[in-house]
């Protein structure tokens with residue numbers, strides 16, 4: 036099946052005509068129109084290669100406003116007194132049709148400028164994206180060679196079947212050679228009847244940073260895309276193409292927007308907003324919610340409300356999970372709960388519940404709770420306090436009966452640190468005895 040399609044494309048490709056004089060003439064517009072000048076008044080046009088001379092100093096106004104070359108190009112002047120050679124290259128794509136198929140033909144165009152010689156354009160067709168009436172894509176392309184630092188086309192090779200994102204080798208992620216996104220397009224697109232019927236508009240040709248082939252495939256193969264384009268929701272269409280969504284989860288919402296004359300200008304923000312409304316249990320058929328005057332404000336408000344609810348839920352879940360752990364902790368360390376070590380000022384006692392760990396952790400801004408010290412093997416966690424106020428948190432190893440760490444808020448030592456360590460060491464027997 037696929038082989039049949041591929042062969043058909045190969046046959047059709049052989050009959051394609053060379054670029055028309057207009058398509059060829061347009062090529063000079065795809066490069067920067069620059070003129071390199073010298074202080075002597077010499078201007079070297081990069082569009083035609085001519086060298087023209089002005090009176091020294093008379094270029095001042097042209098540097099501001101641009102220089103008119105006798106070839107007709109309006110040049111931006113750049114000071115480059117020693118430049119003798121310039122090379123530019125770009126991809127140039129032309130959109131055509133053939134027997135109901137849509138084709139994007141891409142040419143590698145090189146512009147060579149050597150001082151004293153007229154500008155030479157070297158134009159080689161390198162790949163063709165063929166889109167069938169059903170939105171299937173077949174790529175024909177020349178061979179190429181590439182590595183991390185180089186890329187070149189083998190112009191003399193034959194057109195063969197190629198694929199997007201074909202890997203060459205190794206660990207380096209190469210860009211997709213056959214993606215026309217970023218190419219310069221001949222502005223007159225030839226579009227198939229079916230694509231026009233499905234809603235193709237000039238507006239789509241101007242969509243930014245998106246592959247035209249992908250837009251064509253989407254519009255030929257997705258009813259939702261067709262509806263969205265006909266409703267004029269181009270940003271939603273763009274979003275569908277970028278995410279390769281042939282089905283739109285919120286198509287019914289789009290229809291309500293359409294009835295209310297509401298345009299979505301930032302689709303990713305909009306769908307995020309609708310997700311949040313759904314989370315909040317709001318009626319997403321009500322235009323009051325889904326057609327906000329200011330999407331950004333509405334989005335922020337909805338998100339703030341949802342964050343508040345999430346936080347409350349999380350806290351509740353946390354509380355539940357703490358309650359579930361209490362029994363285990365009591366069984367593990369309960370026998371130490373009676374210990375109280377004091378020198379009259381400092382009072383040191385084990386944390387007696389997982390809730391204590393949670394509170395100790397949040398008040399002291401350290402990870403005694405998050406890192407689950409309540410179930411750490413051979414670790415007894417104690418809190419040193421003065422008048423009930425937390426000073427440091429102590430970890431004692433129950434195998435070696437030594438202090439592993441004693442830390443104040445944010446893991447810092449306090450002025451009481453040495454006193455706490457010494458008090459603990461003097462009373463370690465109390466723990467050992469249990």
Ligand SMILES: [Zn+2]
Pocket residue numbers: 080081082083084085104105106107108
């Ligand atoms: Zn010129």
